[in-house]
Amino acid sequence: MEQIIAGKTVTEWENAFPLMSRIMDTKEVFWENPNVVATADLPEDKEVTMEDILEAEALFTRFAPFIRRVFPETEMTQGQIESPFKHVSHMKQMLEDTFSGTVPGDIWLKCDNELAIAGSIKARGGFYEILAYAEKLAIDNGMLLQEDNYEKLANDAFQSFFSNYSIAVGSTGNLGLSIGIISAKLGFHVTVHMSKDAKEWKKSLLRKHGVVVEEHEGDFSEAVDQGRNQCQRTSNCYFVDDEDSRHLFLGYAVAALRLKRQIQANHLSVNEQHPLVVYLPCGVGGGPSGVAFGLKKIFGDNVYCYFAEPTHSPSVLLGLMTGRFHEIAVQDFGIDNLTAADGLAVGRPSRYALDKVKHIVNGVYTIDDHMLYRLLYLLHEAEGIKLEPSALAGMYGPKQWMNKAEPPFGLEAHHVVWATGGNLVPEQDMESYIQYGKQCMEDK
Template identity: 55%
Template structure:
């Protein structure tokens, strides 16, 4: 008897969505959203005022961040990353793929974000800061007009030590939350799945974070974190699958990106389309960024999510409309990938329902291609990323190969276009491990 998957036989799912057959075979695929909607700020689940509020909160914390993390001094305590032109990598991509990439190719360098060295420094750190602010305000220890640099004082650390924070993570979210929580004085536990890299666990332990490891995947780590906080009213669980605050922390990024694009004389309008490629795990980071980009640029920006061939959870969830009711395991896909931050078998329903309607498409990439791209990016631009961060790099090739660009834009529009690959992590990777990554890609 065939096992039912959300009420249907596997064969029925394949008949309804023929692409599933290739997805099951872990082949690289491109899915273009046939029901994509135009973004409407009025009907959006998240309002612009909420994103502005998040940005203002991060600005209030800038003095504390600058004093706690001197590497942020140049940016005045703002946790931000560079926007880089990678023209040599563009030439290498075209040579590798035999596909023409028209327009400029830029890299949003979230691998270089201070404190946590990944995109998770945005959402993860933001949510912890919001918790800290709420607690301190409720006790009358601060007001929003104060210099938040005072949160470095021992009295605040002692106060926050009465509370705990927990999170389930495959790696980078745990790093960002563990580091900032420990700095503030919280008791913090990171529940980590078997996919998490050992060096990330070791780094957290050195920062004074309690790390609990599980032989299963991301879902179990999240469940154990929920369970921990369910038993303790002074524990805050940071829920990567459902958190609105994580989402808002990520959504601040495009507001800052807008200024960077203007500084680089990059126009975004009907004649100058913008294409953005975002590596996707459970979905919070790319979801918050894509949503905010659509709020800023509407139909002048097209957003694509990128997943490993062995962990296409958001693709299955959004394509079928079943979101977190469906998992890669339901189709016999093993969810094993070296792209640890993307090793998620079941996507966020909140992100899928909030952002899915506005996504232009989702594509998948093989692990070996991630390593090959990693090696070639270092050779051409001397930029070091971790494997998962390269998922976005294959986007311009995949979408060009699919024929979507030429079917939807004129040659002139494409020549005036800009592609942004979102680099999600890499600067904290130990040298010996990065060297092994480069060797894997040099084939």
């Protein structure tokens, strides 16, 4: 008798969704979301509004004096945590030469790999959630007013106060770095529960910051469960739930406001003839969903958002395609969830995130690990930019439209590849990534 998965047998799922067999065979696929709704017809979301996103950005501004003081690397940006937006014309040419086609439009890189302190997109959501929690604690206890200069939070009195509280989070790596670094700097006791996919250097870096790292043999979902359980047993413990967090979502959504300003600074027109097409590497779904949500609020129907997942970890694809969201895990379909893209090694997606973008995200495609390394090498050769493997998932997006006569968004698009991490990778590890990518190019 066949196993029942969310009410259907595997055969029934395969009959219902033609791509299912290829997904189960860990082959690359491209899925277009049939549930996308025009901006004017989207149901109103009263839980997360544009005003909420603007307030989230205001919180980052309030904390800028504190960030500037305790993280000297933010001196140039006066405590603001933001990444560059780069035109990568050489990479466009490299893609066209390598894959024998033409990309319909220009390619830009949103370099969240260069985000100060944590070196990845997770610095947005992770920092916002911890800073919002710290602000609430301090205000509720009569130690802080929103009108104050938040540089005062670096003083011993606040360090002592926050030491009475604990933070816990489950992570494959980058969210753990973000949560761990900012929490420890504020004075919290923080524990990061890491899955087996997490890189050793990320664990070592956390420990250098005074973070307790608990290692688990299971995958991301187990790490989250362990973190949640620990917090429930610990007094004054705050759990950052990557599977179900409005605060993380809001922090990620702030990126849309920042990108809008960078687009304007580069004198790019965004309209029906020149839309944005954004490619976002995707793990549990929170980061890309928050960004996509914010972009839709700003650019409406003139932005197309696509998520990118490893062929061995297509959890968001399965969740969205079947409409069963977090009820389905990749392991249910015999997929091992093993990938070099550690930040994307998630077997079960976020219910919260997928519910927010089920009518917004235009599609999801998958990418093989071998291709991640090829693109890593090509980007380094073309632009001298170093990213970790998972961050290259977005770079496969522009290739999807090569040699197609009529891409859905027109031929003069601005392709925006979200580079989600890489700057903190040790030089020795990065060099091994580049050399392996070169080997993959030679092996084809």
